[in-house]
Amino acid sequence: MAGWRAYGPAMAGPKGIDLARAGIGAMTGLLLAGLALRGLSLGWLIAPFGASAVLVFAVPNSPLAQPWSVVVGNGVSALVALAVVAVLPAAPWVMPVAVGLAIIAMLALRALHPPGGAVALLVALGTTEGWAVTLGSVVLGSAVLMLAGVLWNRAAGRAYPFRQPDGPGPHGTTDPTPQARIGVDPAGLQAILEDYRQSANLGVADLARLVGAVEEAAAARRLEGISAADIMSRDLVTVGLDTPLAEVAELFRSHGFTSLPVVDGDRLAGVIFQIDVIRRADTMTAAEMMQTDVPLVRAETPVGALLPILSDGGTEAVPVVQDDRLVGIVTRTDLVSALARRLAGG
Structure with missing residues (x-):
């Protein structure tokens, strides 16, 4: 019976927000693409755009969904199919040839985009439009859909294009984040993906996130049995x-x-960090200076759960509360000391 599980869903169940992001985003992107084509008298939507929308709005971190793949993949597929139809005599076998050559072209240009195969097939099936109209409608529609994906995904809090160019870190320098300084470098990750023939399924940035999460989970496992208390x-x-x-x-x-809790009686009201004294030197009291949106934990919270909170540079310390009453505080120094003792076997 266990073998039948292989035929069940392979994806994790989506959250409600993911359903809205993908569905509403795809509807919006396709509508904009269709209106742009209609406005320039280039027709309306074609079926492959629906598949492109699935990738751009549902799995925007996939290498197959990135802007280069969407626009160039669809565009070169249309171009190859037009050339095949123009050169070869009309025959049923022309369509498979067009799709096969389109796939070769997309791979050669590092622009693999599955809907491109559908574009090639659609064009090879026959079109009454000229080269300019056919190619123009495919490229323009793909470009509008891609740009809509950029705006929509960023507005929804997701990174697209997923491979962002290197930029300043949280401190305004080009140093990688602390979590990224130890581990496999991007070139090494790219080599792993190529060795295992996974470069079309998973991007370097995606793999780096997974490796980082695994390393963090391994570190948390070393701290099992230790709580915030x-x-x-x-x-x-x-x-x-x-x-x-x-x-x-x-x-x-x-x-x-490096931090000072602010209390109202015995209840936590907020936390002041050293940087707050510098940034808000024109304030008069602790209430005006403190941060109130800091993460909180309970005394029984496993120390491993504090790793992602204290390692990303977002906060220097985590208050420990019980029914809103402040009972302690865990700083980065506390966490580093605990990890050092556990690694040393203490």
Whole structure:
């Protein structure tokens, strides 16, 4: 019976937001592409655009869905099919030839896009339009669909094109993020994908994310059995909502802290980080300076769960609360010390 599972769904169940992103995005992109074609008297939508929309809006991180693949893949497929039809005599076998040559052309140009095969087949089936109209409608429709995908995916919080150019990190430098500095370099990852013939299915950036997640999970496994309560600071120095800036600055100087919890009674109100003192030097009190959207954990939270929170540079410390009451705080130093002790066998 276990063998029948291979015929079931191979994909994880989608979230509601993913359904909306893909479905509404595809409808919007196709509508814009159709209107652009109609406005330039280049016809309307063709069937392969529906398949392109699936890739661009449902799996925008796939190498097959990237802008180069969408526009060049569809375009060169149409061009190859037009050439085949023009050179070879009309016959049923012309259509498979057009599709086969289109696939070769897409692979050669590193623009493999599955809907391109459908474009080649559609053109080879016969068109009454000239080369310019046929090629123009395919390229323009693909380009509009791709641009709509760029705008839609970015508005929905997803990176598209997925392979972003190198840019400044969170600190305005070109250094990789701390998580990316140790591990396989991009060239090595690309070599792995090519060795296993997976470069068309998975991008380097995608593989890097997976490798990073596996490494992080392995590190968390080394910390099994340790909770936030085991490593947190308990004798806390805190400030109230009305604590003036000068007093906050003095506490940072005298204690060498990188963060200070702000409390209202015994309940956590927010956290002030050292950088806040610099960025908001014109404020007067702790309440005006503190951050209130910091991640929180409970005393029983496994230390492994703190790794992604404290390693991405987004926060210096994580408050530990019980029913909104502050009971401790875990800093990066606490986490590094715990990991060092576990790795040393202590």
